[in-house]
Amino acid sequence: MQNFDLAIAYDWEFDVEFVSAIEKQLQKAGLTTYVIDYKNIFEVIENVKHRKLNFKCLLDRASDVDPNFWELAKILARRKSKVFNPLKNIKHAIDKATMHLEFITAGIHVPYSIIIPPHSQSKEILVSVDNLAILGRPFIIKPCNTTGGGMGVVKGAESLKEVLTARSKHSDDKYLIQEKVYPQILDGKRAWFRCYWSFGKTICVWWDDETHLYNILYDEEIEKFGLKKLFQITKTIYKITQLDFFSTEIVLTTKNKFVVVDYVNDQCDMRLQSLHQDGVPDEIVHKIINNLKIAVIKEKINHQ
Numbered sequence: 674m675q676n677f678d679l680a681i682a683y684d685w686e687f688d689v690e691f692v693s694a695i696e697k698q699l700q701k702a703g704l705t706t707y708v709i710d711y712k713n714i715f716e717v718i719e720n721v722k723h724r725k726l727n728f729k730c731l732l733d734r735a736s737d738v739d740p741n742f743w744e745l746a747k748i749l750a751r752r753k754s755k756v757f758n759p760l761k762n763i764k765h766a767i768d769k770a771t772m773h774l775e776f777i778t779a780g781i782h783v784p785y786s787i788i789i790p791p792h793s794q795s796k797e798i799l800v801s802v803d804n805l806a807i808l809g810r811p812f813i814i815k816p817c818n819t820t821g822g823g824m825g826v827v828k829g830a831e832s833l834k835e836v837l838t839a840r841s842k843h844s845d846d847k848y849l850i851q852e853k854v855y856p857q858i859l860d861g862k863r864a865w866f867r868c869y870w871s872f873g874k875t876i877c878v879w880w881d882d883e884t885h886l887y888n889i890l891y892d893e894e895i896e897k898f899g900l901k902k903l904f905q906i907t908k909t910i911y912k913i914t915q916l917d918f919f920s921t922e923i924v925l926t927t928k929n930k931f932v933v934v935d936y937v938n939d940q941c942d943m944r945l946q947s948l949h950q951d952g953v954p955d956e957i958v959h960k961i962i963n964n965l966k967i968a969v970i971k972e973k974i975n976h977q
Contacts, residue, residue: 679969680717680728682709682742684735691943691958695732698962704969714741721748729976730755730969732918737763737940755972757872757917757965763939766914769817770847772936775913781906782932784813786851789836792844800833800850808852814839817847828853854934856882856924859898864925866890866900868907869941869957872917872964875907878957880922885951902931910937917968918961 679699681692696706707728709717718741720726731749733756736742743760750756758766765771770788777783785807789798814827814836827839830850840848856864867880867887877900879888895901903923910921914937922935943961944952 674724674727676705676727676729677707678704678728678973679730679732679965680707680709681732682714682735682745684711684739684742687942687944687949688734690945690948694945694958695962695965698959699966699969702966702970704966704973709735709742709745711739711741714739714745718745718748721745727752728754730757730972732757732965733760734940736760755968757968758919758939759915759917762915766916766919766937767818767939768847769815769849769936771817772913773849776910776933776936779909779913781909782930783936784851784854784932784934786849788817789840789848789850791847792840798833798836798840800836805833808850811853813849813851813853815849815851816840816843817849851934854924854932855927857927857929859894859925862888864898866903866923866925867920868903868923869920869961870907870911870916870918871961872968874964875904876957876960877903877907877923878954882922887946887952887954887957889954889956898925900925906931906933918965 681695683692692708696708699706717726728749731746731754733742733746736746746756746760750759773783773786773788787800787804787808810831811829814830827835830836836850858864862879863881863883865880865882866877868875868877877890879890906923907921916937916939918941920938920941921933924932924934926932942953943958945958946952946954
């Protein structure tokens with residue numbers, strides 16, 4: 674049997690540079706890596722099934738869009754390999770309605786929201802005028818389980834008619850209608866942050882929700898603007914979800930509250946800023962890879 678320390682499964686063309694950087698950094702540390710994509714997934718599954726191939730760890734960046742990768746993740750989980758992120762935890766974590774309620778229970782501030790049942794279960798929705806008034810205008814409409822790149826999200830809704838139209842597009846999904854949150858301006862930057870739980874550590878960056886551009890958040894800025902709570906909130910979200918690697922969006926609002934606006938992204942966009950204007954700063958990507966490396970080394974030690 675061939676044994677590898679980490680398998681990296683991916684299905685997105687823009688992951689190529691990230692996967693290459695992982696291989697380079699982990700192999701430099703003496704770890705073995707194996708890349709799985711749509712071209713070799715079936716061969717890999719057969720070889721794993723027949724115990725010709727084994728992985729101590731799997732970084733799964735594919736099963737969210739291609740069910741063929743689910744089988745591999747399930748087999749490896751049964752064999753006690755470490756899967757980043759476990760499938761059983763993902764389903765729970767990406768349901769925005771569930772997270773909304775669990776975050777409130779955990780004391781995390783979230784936007785005022787109304788949870789709407791799936792269109793397939795109830796074509797009519799009952800929303801009071803008072804509730805709509807609390808939402809204000811414009812408001813946000815979000816499907817609860819349709820995730821990735823803002824899919825299905827309406828950012829500037831003004832009427833109930835738009836809610837009815839939006840929910841018919843993903844008819845089996847619950848929807849959130851949510852108040853629009855406004856950030857403070859700190860030294861000319863919108864106080865909107867993307868925070869990563871990265872294999873045991875929190876990394877936070879500036880992320881502008883209008884331009885979609887990232888900037889590194891420096892330690893002196895964390896002190897100057899009192900942003901340590903970003904790290905506490907992200908760790909609390911980890912305790913709720915038990916995901917190894919995810920991102921969340923947190924806003925410091927004009928009312929001076931830290932509000933989580935995009936709850937859990939289990940598949941983080943890791944395009945490098947040196948190659949894509951709206952990519953993640955290279956330094957941050959390499960920090961995340963370093964945290965992954967440490968996690969894989971721990972698993973390797975545990976398997977010895």
